[in-house]
Every structure is written in structure tokens, then in C-alpha cells.
Amino acid sequence: MATTTNQTTTDDAGGPPKPEPGRYRRWYSTLHPSLQLIGLQLWLPLFFIVGFCLCYIAAFHAPHPHDVPVAVVGSSSAAADLQTGLDDARPGVILVRAYGSADEAEEAVLAGRVAVAYDPADTTIYTASAHQYQVAALIPATITPVLEAQGVTPTVTDLAPLPANDEYGTVSMYLMLSWCIGGYMVAMFIGLMGAPLRHRTRMTVIGVGGGVISLVTNVLAGPVIGAVDGHFVPLFLIAWAWIIAIGLAVNGISYFVGRFVALPAMIVFVFLSMPSSGAAYPAWFMPQPFAWLNAVVVGSGITEMLKRVLYGVGPGYGRGVTMMLCYATLGIVLMIVGKRWWENRRIARIVSGRTTMFADAQNANREFLVAERDEVLSRHGLVATDTGTINTIPEDERGDLGDDGERGDMFLGAPGGLENDELSTRPVRVVPSDRAGSAHPARDSGAAR
Incomplete structure (x- = not known):
């Protein structure tokens, strides 16, 4: 009935009729409102799992060095000789670049333009572990065997070592x-x-x-x-x-x-x-x-x-x-x-009168929670007003709520307050003690009376 009335009102106002939801949406609206909201948010954990696998696992499962720039101090012929040896040992891994001076090569290492630098003059490999710890550890180990095969035993100098509070640069x-x-x-x-x-x-x-x-x-x-x-x-x-x-x-x-x-x-x-x-x-x-x-x-x-x-x-x-x-x-x-x-x-x-499934689920859940709140309050002799305050239902109006007027309310006690509660007590039979004497004769005598 309400839908017909709204439809008629919309038509009389000259607006377009509210679009009819599809079969799936009509079925989904029959679910519990809270379940609707949960279902409409389950895309997030699914997306997170897929994204984690496609990005993190795919990127980190097998990192492999490729075209890593390495500076060589000296002529281009020295760089070419080292490149030839590296291509034979590890093809496609190292890309050698020639630098005119040791200072230029060291600056390139500190700036991150090259991974390491090798100076044939003093057979030293310069690294910067503070810029890339993995590079400083792996690349010297890659080029050292090639240099040793050429009769050179290099030493490694770290131009920017990591401090003790960040040992691995993470x-x-x-x-x-x-x-x-x-x-x-x-x-x-x-x-x-x-x-x-x-x-x-x-x-x-x-x-x-x-x-x-x-x-x-x-x-x-x-x-x-x-x-x-x-x-x-x-x-x-x-x-x-x-x-x-x-x-x-x-x-x-x-x-x-x-x-x-x-x-x-x-x-x-x-x-x-x-x-x-x-x-x-x-x-x-x-x-x-x-x-x-x-x-x-x-x-x-x-x-x-x-x-x-x-x-x-x-x-x-x-x-x-x-x-x-x-x-x-x-x-x-x-x-x-x-x-x-x-x-x-x-x-x-x-x-157009269109709504989203999430908005409909939110509205349905809000109505459900309000109805559930009113039901809980009514079971305890309370009622919520339009202004948001909570009032006690008068005793003479509680018949339909199943309140016998004697049990009262679990929060507020009897309808008339605790002062008007009649204690349902009965005489308690006192049995005299069989002990020879009592430490408190006056109390025992009073109890017997």
C-alpha cells in the first residue's frame, strides 16, 4: 500500500517512476539487515588477499638482480674487460659503467646511481649499505669471483655503514x-x-x-x-x-x-x-x-x-x-x-528515485535496530519517546506487556519504588544450640523469643 501511494505521488508530481529493483536485489533485501551489510563489505577482505598475493608475493618471492649498474674507475677498456668476465659468469646481471675518477665513482655510489664502484688502482670495491643493504651484500659477492679469476683479490669498503639501531636498513x-x-x-x-x-x-x-x-x-x-x-x-x-x-x-x-x-x-x-x-x-x-x-x-x-x-x-x-x-x-x-x-x-x-544496495541495507538495519530497541525496552516496562528520552510505562498499561505489576522491573524495581516493596518473608524456626554454654547468652535468648 505504501509503495502504491509513493508511486502515485511521484507520478502526480510529474517525476519519473521509481525504478523496479532486479531479481537479485529483491532477494538480497529479504536477508537479515545486518547480514546484508556484512555481505556488502566482504569484497574488502577478498580484495586485500588478492592484492597481497599479486603484489607482495609476486614481487618478493624470487628477487633476481638484472642490469645492476656498477662503476669502474679508469678507462672504458678496463670496464669492458670486467663486463666481459661478468657476462660469461652471470649474463644480464651486471651493467658496467666507466668513471673518470674515484671521487666521481664514490659519489655515484652514495647517490644510488650505481650499486657499487670498483677501483682497479687499489683493488677496492666501494659500497653504501645505508642506501641499499642487500646490494652492498650481494653485488660484491657477485663480482669478486670474476676479479679473482683475473688475478685480483679485492677488498670492500663501506662508504656509508648502517648504525647499530638499524642494522639491516629496514x-x-x-x-x-x-x-x-x-x-x-x-x-x-x-x-x-x-x-x-x-x-x-x-x-x-x-x-x-x-x-x-x-x-x-x-x-x-x-x-x-x-x-x-x-x-x-x-x-x-x-x-x-x-x-x-x-x-x-x-x-x-x-x-x-x-x-x-x-x-x-x-x-x-x-x-x-x-x-x-x-x-x-x-x-x-x-x-x-x-x-x-x-x-x-x-x-x-x-x-x-x-x-x-x-x-x-x-x-x-x-x-x-x-x-x-x-x-x-x-x-x-x-x-x-x-x-x-x-x-x-x-x-x-x-x-530518478534510485538507491544503492548499501543505502537500502543501512536503512533496513536502522529500522531493525530501532524496533529491537523498543521491544527490549517494552519487556522491562520502558518506552522510548520521540524526543529520545526513556520513560517508565504506567502500571495500569502493562497488562498487554505481560507485566503482572508485582514483579516490577529488573532495572527500576517495583513500579512504586523500593520503599513500597513488601518483603515476602516468613518466620524462621530457630533451633537451640546443643553446646553446653553460649558465648552470647543475651543474643541466644533474644533469638529464642
Whole structure:
């Protein structure tokens, strides 16, 4: 009856009739409202499992070095001789580059442009474990047998060793991951619950949330855990700026995907960013497309800036700042365009009378919870008013509720209060003690009376 009335009203107003839901949607609406909501969210764990397997397991199950750049100090002929030996031993693994001086080669190692450098003048292999621990350990072991076959026994010098509080160079990886997750989650919840909010409000939430996350992560990583020694202010500012940039990008995306914002956000800023960042393994060790993505994912920019602050290695701040500004700008553009797109889509849905399955499930669950609350209250002689207050049902109106007026209520006691309760007591027979004497004759005499 209600549906017919609404349909007639809509037709009389000149609007289009409400579209009839499909067979599957009609069946799904017959399920318990809470079950409907659960079912409509099960895509998230499924997506997480698939994304984890396709990105993390696929990227890390068998990292293999390929085209790893190695600097050789001296003429191009010396580099060619070493390249020939390496191609015979490990084809496709090492790509030798000639550098004119040892200083240039060492600088290339510290900047991350090459994995290691070899100087034939003093038969030394220069590494920088603070930039890439795995490279500093594996590449010298790869080229040493080739050099020994040529009659050279090289020594290894670490230009930037890792400190004791970060023995394997993983601190930058996990800091980067915490900032990425913090940035996308702040904006994700804005997209899920704050669609009608103004741009200024959204950006304020992202800025404040980013500051809090930056403060918490750096306090925990530094003073609390001791994984980072000093550099608190620059790390706080870098984290804050990156979280804002990521938050702006996810906020812009949320206008177009709605409650599914977690899907693109996790793909871009977690599943693809972490294995492609170079934090766990360098791009020279990763399969495609992760090796190519190293140049564009936020994890790469964050990691290189972290290594520059903490250990003075890496390409510097320019690449990271450029990436940060690009993501922030993209987010602002998507935010401006997406707001209008979302409003137009919302108006079209309202005018056409269309709803989503999730909105219908939310409404059904809300009605169910209200009815369940009223039922629970009525069983205990209570009723909820339209203003939200809870009142006691008068005793003379409780007949239909199964309240006999004598048992009262488990929360409030008898209808008239505890003072009017009549205690259902009966005389208690007292048996005299068979002990020879009593320590309290007066009490025993009184009890006998």
C-alpha cells in the first residue's frame, strides 16, 4: 500500500517512476539487515588477499638482480674487460659503467646511481649499505669471483655503514609504510563518511590528521623505540607533508568511487608502492612492472628522502619533493572536478528515485535496530519517546506487556519504588544450640523469643 501511494505521488508530481529493483536485489533485501551489510563489505577482505598475493608475493618471492649498474674507475677498456668476465659468469646481471675518477665513482655510489664502484688502482670495491643493504651484500659477492679469476683479490669498503639501531636498513621502509597507510586512511574515512563536507573542512581534517600521525610515528620511532637517532624536526615535517599529499590524492579519488575508495587507495599507496619503493629491494632486483613503477610511486620518494635525512645517501630531496607536489596537485584537481561530478550524480539519483544496495541495507538495519530497541525496552516496562528520552510505562498499561505489576522491573524495581516493596518473608524456626554454654547468652535468648 505504501509503495502504491509513493508511486502515485511521484507520478502526480510529474517525476519519473521509481525504478523496479532486479531479481537479485529483491532477494538480497529479504536477508537479515545486518547480514546484508556484512555481505556488502566482504569484497574488502577478498580484495586485500588478492592484492597481497599479486603484489607482495609476486614481487618478493624470487628477487633476481638484472642490469645492476656498477662503476669502474679508469678507462672504458678496463670496464669492458670486467663486463666481459661478468657476462660469461652471470649474463644480464651486471651493467658496467666507466668513471673518470674515484671521487666521481664514490659519489655515484652514495647517490644510488650505481650499486657499487670498483677501483682497479687499489683493488677496492666501494659500497653504501645505508642506501641499499642487500646490494652492498650481494653485488660484491657477485663480482669478486670474476676479479679473482683475473688475478685480483679485492677488498670492500663501506662508504656509508648502517648504525647499530638499524642494522639491516629496514627503518626507512617501515616508516614509509606507516606514513602511506596513515595518509590514505585519514582521507579514506573522509570519503566514506564526509561526502557532503566542504573542501575547506576536508583539507583541515587531512592537515590536522597528518600532523597527529606524523607526531605519533616519529615519537614512537625515535624517543620510544630508539630506531631513529635525532632528526626529529625534519622527519616530522617530511612525514606531515607526505601524509597531506597522499591524503589530498585519496580525497580527490573518493568523489569518484565513493565507499570503494579503499580499493584504489590501497592499490596505489600500499600494494604497488611498497614493493616498488626500493626500500626492501632496489628496482634492479624487482620484476616488472615493479621496477618501472619505482620512478612514480610515493614509496620511492619517501624512502629516498628518509635515507637522505638519516644517513646522507640517496639522490637528494629534489625527486621526492617533485613527486610530493605532483600527487598533491593531482589530488586538488580531482577534488575540484570530483565535487561537481558527485553533486550532479547525487541529484540525478535523487530525481530518478534510485538507491544503492548499501543505502537500502543501512536503512533496513536502522529500522531493525530501532524496533529491537523498543521491544527490549517494552519487556522491562520502558518506552522510548520521540524526543529520545526513556520513560517508565504506567502500571495500569502493562497488562498487554505481560507485566503482572508485582514483579516490577529488573532495572527500576517495583513500579512504586523500593520503599513500597513488601518483603515476602516468613518466620524462621530457630533451633537451640546443643553446646553446653553460649558465648552470647543475651543474643541466644533474644533469638529464642
